[in-house]
Amino acid sequence: MSTQDGEAVVELTIPGKPEYVGVARLAILGVASRMRFSYDEVEDIRLAVGEACTTAIERANGSRGPDQEVRVRCLIHPTRLVVEVSDSAPPPATAEPDPTTETALDERGLGGVLIRILMDDVQSVDESETGRRGVRMVKYVASAAR
């Protein structure tokens, strides 16, 4: 699949179960390895995408259960890789935990910290029309002109 401006698109949907996060990691490893990223950058992307999938799966399991699916959508551009990880689980009934509390740091906060450190640009995705929520991450190819 490719878009009109020359980006190639790779899309994967996994069941919202912990054992499938490894499948998404393998797929992103394949995508990023084909681009002009260094070994360390490929590993950074793999970890960031793994963290985003884990967050989505934890959210899915906290709502409608394991029937929920998680979508990993990669937009491959000569100068950058954009990865969107999203699900359509309903928003949690309770407020998000305070990231400064110890519990949040232990179990949830670190994933978000890692994603922000490892990727160049990170935004949340919240599409009210489709109900999809998640994260959009960008990694630029260092050797390419932006």
Add this chain to the structure above:
Amino acid sequence: MQLKVDTRSPREGVAVIVLSGEVDVYTSPRLKQEMVDLLNRGQVNLIVDLNGVEYLDSTGLGVLIGGLKRAREREGDLRLICENMRILRIFEITGLTKIFEIDRTEEDALAKLK
């Protein structure tokens, strides 16, 4: 790749947990259970060898933090063994090198445990 967990006790009250494979949201509950079982059996000083770990995510980090807390509640400790630069980097960028004692070899870790 799955997670392999091998545990042995080099001396009374001390357990060495040797991990190989991936520590993530799927596999880390096994590591957590192993640490809880060891602590409940009085092995309050834990050494976790991460040299065979190929992938470690925030879930794995959370389990290690939990293990450290539980060990210290029992007046024990948890030390890590790691020479893998990739894994060490994850501890560095998350600031966890300030929380964990990380040794290069099992001998070093054993010598530093009380």
